[in-house]
Amino acid sequence: MIDELQKMIDGVDADFVDIRYEIKNETNIHYVKRELKEIGSNTTDGYVVRALKGGGFSSTTVTRKGDLPVAIKRVLDAANLMAKITKKPVKLADAPVIKDRFSPGMNGDPRDVDIEEKINLLKGYNELILSQPEISATDSIYFEVHRKKFYLNSEGSIISEELMTTGIASRIYAKSGSLVQDVSASVGGSQGMKKLYDREDVFLNKARIARELLNATPVKSGKYTVLLNPLMTGLFTHEAFGHFSEADIIEDNATLRKKMTLGAKLGSEILNITADSTLPDQLGFYKYDDEGVAVRPVNLIEKGILSGRLHSRRTAAAFNEPISGHSIAEDYRYPPIVRMGTIFVKPGGSKFDELLETVKDGVYLLDTKGGQTAGENFTFAAQYGYLIKNGEVGPMIREINLIGNLFTTLANIIAVGDDFQLSERGGCGKGQMNIRSALGGPHTVIRDAIIGGI
Amino acid sequence: MEKLLKMAERVADEAEVFYHEYDASSISIRDEDLREVESTIQIGYAIRLIKNGRLGAAYTKNLLDREQVIKNALASLKGGMEAGYHFPEPSKIPHIDQYDKSVESLTFSDLHDACKGIISFFKGKTRGQIDCAAGFVREKHRIINTRGVDYTHRETNVAIIPQLLYPNTETSVYNYYIFQRLKLPRETELQQILDTYNASLPEVKVEPGKMKVMFQDNSIYVLLWRLMTGTSGKSVYANTSPLIDRIGDAVLGENITIYNDPLDTELLGASAFDDEGVPTKKVELFSNGILKNYHADLYYASKLKIEPTGTGERGAGMFGGDPVTSLPESSPRHIRFAPGDTSYDEMMRLITHGVVVAGALGAHSGNIMNGDFSIGVNPGFVVKDGDIVGRVKDGMISGNVYSLFKKVTAIENKIHNPDSAFKYPCILFDDVALATK
Numbered sequence: 100m101i102d103e104l105q106k107m108i109d110g111v112d113a114d115f116v117d118i119r120y121e122i123k124n125e126t127n128i129h130y131v132k133r134e135l136k137e138i139g140s141n142t143t144d145g146y147v148v149r150a151l152k153g154g155g156f157s158s159t160t161v162t163r164k165g166d167l168p169v170a171i172k173r174v175l176d177a178a179n180l181m182a183k184i185t186k187k188p189v190k191l192a193d194a195p196v197i198k199d200r201f202s203p204g205m206n207g208d209p210r211d212v213d214i215e216e217k218i219n220l221l222k223g224y225n226e227l228i229l230s231q232p233e234i235s236a237t238d239s240i241y242f243e244v245h246r247k248k249f250y251l252n253s254e255g256s257i258i259s260e261e262l263m264t265t266g267i268a269s270r271i272y273a274k275s276g277s278l279v280q281d282v283s284a285s286v287g288g289s290q291g292m293k294k295l296y297d298r299e300d301v302f303l304n305k306a307r308i309a310r311e312l313l314n315a316t317p318v319k320s321g322k323y324t325v326l327l328n329p330l331m332t333g334l335f336t337h338e339a340f341g342h343f344s345e346a347d348i349i350e351d352n353a354t355l356r357k358k359m360t361l362g363a364k365l366g367s368e369i370l371n372i373t374a375d376s377t378l379p380d381q382l383g384f385y386k387y388d389d390e391g392v393a394v395r396p397v398n399l400i401e402k403g404i405l406s407g408r409l410h411s412r413r414t415a416a417a418f419n420e421p422i423s424g425h426s427i428a429e430d431y432r433y434p435p436i437v438r439m440g441t442i443f444v445k446p447g448g449s450k451f452d453e454l455l456e457t458v459k460d461g462v463y464l465l466d467t468k469g470g471q472t473a474g475e476n477f478t479f480a481a482q483y484g485y486l487i488k489n490g491e492v493g494p495m496i497r498e499i500n501l502i503g504n505l506f507t508t509l510a511n512i513i514a515v516g517d518d519f520q521l522s523e524r525g526g527c528g529k530g531q532m533n534i535r536s537a538l539g540g541p542h543t544v545i546r547d548a549i550i551g552g553i
Numbered sequence: 554m555e556k557l558l559k560m561a562e563r564v565a566d567e568a569e570v571f572y573h574e575y576d577a578s579s580i581s582i583r584d585e586d587l588r589e590v591e592s593t594i595q596i597g598y599a600i601r602l603i604k605n606g607r608l609g610a611a612y613t614k615n616l617l618d619r620e621q622v623i624k625n626a627l628a629s630l631k632g633g634m635e636a637g638y639h640f641p642e643p644s645k646i647p648h649i650d651q652y653d654k655s656v657e658s659l660t661f662s663d664l665h666d667a668c669k670g671i672i673s674f675f676k677g678k679t680r681g682q683i684d685c686a687a688g689f690v691r692e693k694h695r696i697i698n699t700r701g702v703d704y705t706h707r708e709t710n711v712a713i714i715p716q717l718l719y720p721n722t723e724t725s726v727y728n729y730y731i732f733q734r735l736k737l738p739r740e741t742e743l744q745q746i747l748d749t750y751n752a753s754l755p756e757v758k759v760e761p762g763k764m765k766v767m768f769q770d771n772s773i774y775v776l777l778w779r780l781m782t783g784t785s786g787k788s789v790y791a792n793t794s795p796l797i798d799r800i801g802d803a804v805l806g807e808n809i810t811i812y813n814d815p816l817d818t819e820l821l822g823a824s825a826f827d828d829e830g831v832p833t834k835k836v837e838l839f840s841n842g843i844l845k846n847y848h849a850d851l852y853y854a855s856k857l858k859i860e861p862t863g864t865g866e867r868g869a870g871m872f873g874g875d876p877v878t879s880l881p882e883s884s885p886r887h888i889r890f891a892p893g894d895t896s897y898d899e900m901m902r903l904i905t906h907g908v909v910v911a912g913a914l915g916a917h918s919g920n921i922m923n924g925d926f927s928i929g930v931n932p933g934f935v936v937k938d939g940d941i942v943g944r945v946k947d948g949m950i951s952g953n954v955y956s957l958f959k960k961v962t963a964i965e966n967k968i969h970n971p972d973s974a975f976k977y978p979c980i981l982f983d984d985v986a987l988a989t990k
Contacts (some may be wrong), residue, residue: 125878128632131791136852137880138632141625143597143614162614166594173578177590180661183586218632237897272922277795279922305960320761320951322987353682354720432595432875469918471929474722476947478915478919478929500919500927502949502988506721528872549988551949553751 101259104251107167108148113175114190115151117252119389120144121431126209128218130225132236140214145431147389150174153533154188155181156413158434184385192415192422194392196255201386201508207292209243209265217241220295221267224302228271231306233313235274241267241286241295244534246430248389256391264288264382264534266524267295269302272510273309280312280497282466282482285524288382289535294523308483315495317482320552324461325501325545326454329520331464331481332444333538335545336372338470338477339471339508340365341538342529344399344407345373345425345437346414357475359405361420366403366509369447373398374409374425375535376440381521383441383537387424390435394424401441411437429531438533447515457514457544458492463487464499467522475505498553508545516542554697557600557616560623565602565609565630567640569698571828571867573597573831573876579688580664585672590661597877600990601640601865602626608636612877637855640698644832646825646839649818651708653734659689659711667737671715674743681717681750684725688712689735691933694828694876702830709802711735715743717750719944724912724931725759726750729771731821749911749934749941757935759989765907765962766950767900767936767984770969773977775916777888779924779954780811781833786840786849786883790856793922795955796844805958810891812837813854813864815974817887823972826863828881838885842958850883872917890977893964895958900963900981902939908943908987909934910950930987949988960984 100119108116122144129137145162149171157177159170182188209217218241225239243265250258266287273280284305286298327335342348349355375396376383387393390412397407408418411426414437427438449457463485470479480500486493521539526532554570561568574596581589581760600622609630611622647809668685675683688711695705711732716725726749730738769775788794796804796887815824815833826832829851837845849857850865862883867876895903914929933945 111857131787135632135634137610138634139625139629139691141612142621143612143878145614155590157590157592159594159595162596163594164615169594170592173592177592177661180665181587181590184665186586187588214628214632224754236793238791248559272791272793274792279793279795279920281793281920281922305859320949320986322988322990348723350584351588351722352718353584355722358721406770432593434591469915471914472722473912473931476722476724476914476929478918478949480915480918480927498920498925498927498951500915500949500951502914502929502947504947507947516657525607532872545990549947549949549990551951551988553925553927553951553953 100249100255101251104249108251108253111150111171113150113152113178115253117149117250117390119147120249122247123430124245128221128241130221130237130239130389132229143222147428147431147434149434150173150178150190151191152178153182154185155179156189157181160432160434189413190416191412194412194422197391197393198257199258202261203289203384205263205291209263209292212292224267224269227299228269228302228306231310233273233275233310234271234306236272237269239269245483250391251338252391258387258391260387262289262385263291265291268524271305271309273313275313278313279311282309286525289384290380311495312483312497315483315497317498318462318496318550318552320412320550323548323550324458326458326461326463326487327543327545327550328465329518329539330467330522332543334467334479335468336442336444336540337538338472338479339438339503339505340372341439341442342472343505345439346408346410350414350417351408360403363405364403365405366400366512368402369515370403370443370509370512371401371445372400373445374439374442378441381441381537382523382525383535386427388435389428389512390426392422392424392426394440397423409437409439411435427533429533431437433531436530439536441521441537443521443538444515444543446517446519446541449514449516451516451542454514454516454542454544455487458487459490461487462496463492476502476503477505500551502549502551511546512543513546514544518542554695557598557619557622558697558699559625560619561600561602564623564627565604567603567699569601569696569830571599572695574693577688577690578661579686580661580668582668582672582685584682587665599877600626602630603636603640604630606636608634610880614877616735626730636858638851640700641702641830643701646650646704646832647816649706649823651733651821651823651827653709655734656689656691656709656711659735663735664688667713667735670737671894672738675717675747678747678884679717679750681719684716684718686691696826696828696830698830704826704830706824707823709733713738715746717746726753726911726932728942731822741817752941753932753934754942755943756946759935759945759948761987761989763984763986765904765981765983767904767907767909767912767979767981769909769979770977772910772913773980775913775926775928776954777925778916779921780887782921783924784847786853786857788848788922789847790853795923799844802844803842804844804955805839807842807963808893808961808964809839809842809958811839811888813885813887814889815863815887817889820970820974820976822886827865828867828876829865831861831863831865836862848883848885850881853883887974890942890968892966892968892978895963897965897967897979900965900979903934903963903981904936905938907936908945909936924954926954945989947990955983958987
């Protein structure tokens with residue numbers, strides 16, 4: 100394969116050219132309540148070609164090998180056009196030439212496990228949830244995505260890397276009359292099967308939460324001091340700040356780029372945020388990004404000060420900052436874009452009880468239900484929560500969606516817990532889906548958060 | 554495809570092959586400079602088999618090994634997925650061709666020239682950053698099955714999206730112009746973007762509370778997502794919908810009529826058949842507020858003992874998906890909202906103090922099944938005595954679609970196409986909660 104790919108890019112008339120070929124195998128099992136809705140294991144593949152010429156940079160993706168000559172013509176035509184027009188010629192930051200073949204170790208390779216065992220595993224959790232009172236339905240999936248990537252560039256890098264992502268996830272519905280409440284539960288990661296076994300507690304707990312939500316009160320809209328659990332801290336970090344540490348988001352937005360100058364004070368002294376996909380045994384782990392750069396940990400905020408940024412080779416050159424290895428594609432259908440991988444708030448020094456005291460009157464929000472960002476503004480939602488009165492956790496609340504502003508909300512983090520947890524399932528849709536976007540941190544307290552309620 | 558179908562027929566009672574071809578190119582101009590030029594050619598095949606009442610499925614992008622695809626489908630069949638239906642028989646369906654040959658010769662330069670003209674129009678007239686994206690698509694899909702269905706659909710589209718960005722944000726005033734061939738927006742349309750941007754530029758402090766809120770056509774999807782989830786045959790069968798046993802009931806206001814019409818060729822995306830080979834048709838979902846029908850693919854139609862609604866689409870769901878690798882699911886993609894009798898200007902004059910939602914953040918969050926929404930207004934224009942006086946800073950509106958659609962003050966007498974295949978008017982609601990700092 101390597102020789103074949105080499106031949107494809109040899110002789111391409113460009114300053115730089117790279118090619119990525121991927122074989123992707125996906126196994127999916129899907130139950131809706133007790134009915135099997137999908138099962139199968141399938142393989143797809145495709146190519147991504149990029150070229151830099153005279154400051155113009157372009158990419159084309161194809162699924163058929165026979166379309167590669169067309170792809171190469173298109174990238175060159177596009178690069179030539181851009182070179183003629185752009186006021187800011189693209190450069191690629193220097194990167195070491197790497198020749199490596201990497202397969203991460205796995206604790207239980209799913210390819211060695213029979214499909215029947217996977218069905219039984221999923222069925223077991225699904226049945227457990229459905230047997231709980233007031234649970235009206237489930238949407239439960241087992242997924243396994245294996246990517247085998249071959250990367251070559253005209254500088255001499257030749258890398259192959261395998262990535263395995265596994266998970267079991269269930270959307271759980273409880274219903275009373277016409278009132279429906281739903282929560283989700285998921286387990287998994289990048290280590291194979293290990294994290295999928297013996298997780299009954301996760302699914303049982305969420306079935307209980309779904310049931311209790313039927314009697315919860317919708318939160319009143321307004322301004323609150325909020326205590327976020329580790330996954331909510333992670334989602335908040337991902338949406339409120341993480342996307343602005345991705346250099347491609349701000350590269351061509353003049354006003355945002357100015358505000359996001361390294362050294363800018365964004366948060367209080369207690370806030371430290373890091374992106375570290377080198378951490379082993381977690382969902383967001385990888386060794387090389389999709390342009391052949393080794394990923395490294397990046398301290399993004401240190402003591403409230405913007406201290407680092409996530410880059411592709413293109414953005415690293417544009418910002419004159421070091422490469423970081425964060426140029427990632429969903430699969431062979433896409434060119435890579437800058438992705439945060441694993442992002443988290445570093446633990447602080449406060450115990451849980453101290454955090455409750457800090458809140459005094461407010462809300463405790465738990466587990467993520469999606470978020471979105473657009474420039475300085477972001478929203479994020481919690482699956483459930485509780486009122487906090489006089490520093491004590493009170494009745495359950497529901498319908499919790501928050502809005503914030505990057506430049507004010509980070510500064511409103513007033514306490515950081517001493518615990519730590521990372522998510523086991525990803526799903527960030529910045530143009531492409533990143534199923535390995537890991538996030539987390541400790542419990543944190545934010546003042547003056549706006550909740551929409553219903 | 555035919556070979557694959559023949560091979561499948563040998564091992565199954567019924568079989569279906571779906572083919573998808575997608576060729577797209579795009580450019581992105583940011584801050585008046587060409588920054589991205591991309592292209593993709595994606596091909597794929599998906600098969601479904603029915604044997605002894607059980608369903609098997611498989612797919613591939615490169616049809617290099619047909620045997621392996623059949624083996625994968627047979628392995629899937631062993632899982633024991635119930636089919637509960639037969640693949641459709643052929644029907645006489647209208648010929649809908651939305652393919653424009655001129656798109657075959659379009660180049661990146663053509664897209665750039667189109668954007669350049671738009672940027673020249675805005676230049677010097679605004680303090681906002683001027684962005685413009687453009688792209689063209691040539692797409693074909695074909696479905697054949699062992700009962701004789703053989704339908705092909707081709708279409709082209711060219712999209713141009715001019716945007717004026719507010720400072721320090723990616724939030725913008727924009728419009729999405731999409732046509733079968735390259736067609737530039739009119740100057741009056743660009744002027745409207747400009748006027749709206751300039752009027753809404755100041756950030757205005759709005760006191761939280763209940764007020765009149767107008768959803769612009771490009772934000773109606775927030776509400777529609779919830780209604781489509783509630784009316785889905787899957788939600789009804791799974792006992793998660795709040796609309797179970799409500800056919801014939803007035804669940805929305807009497808001025809609300811919503812239907813799906815894939816045969817309406819006025820806009821793109823029209824198709825005479827869905828991705829299961831079921832002929833499409835106009836399906837009323839709500840008529841004058843009364844729930845008329847659920848929408849269902851072959852599977853859930855069989856479960857609910859109703860006719861399939863021709864809405865079985867691959868790559869369904871809120872965020873779409875790969876039409877080859879995903880199985881069909883009911884997803885009405887040609888929603889039409891019946892217009893009202895009030896002009897946009899008259900609707901604006903009805904707002905003495907309120908907000909126009911011109912974009913949403915977090916539309917996918919919250920309890921969608923229950924019809925609840927809680928979205929960041931992004932942007933949300935502040936309206937005083939009928940005029941836009943600025944935009945909301947950090948505002949969030951919330952509510953429940955089933956109660957909201959009973960508080961409709963006015964529906965615009967014109968429908969827009971904010972995306973390729975949807976037609977919505979702007980809708981003004983009373984008493985909507987806005988939370989702000």
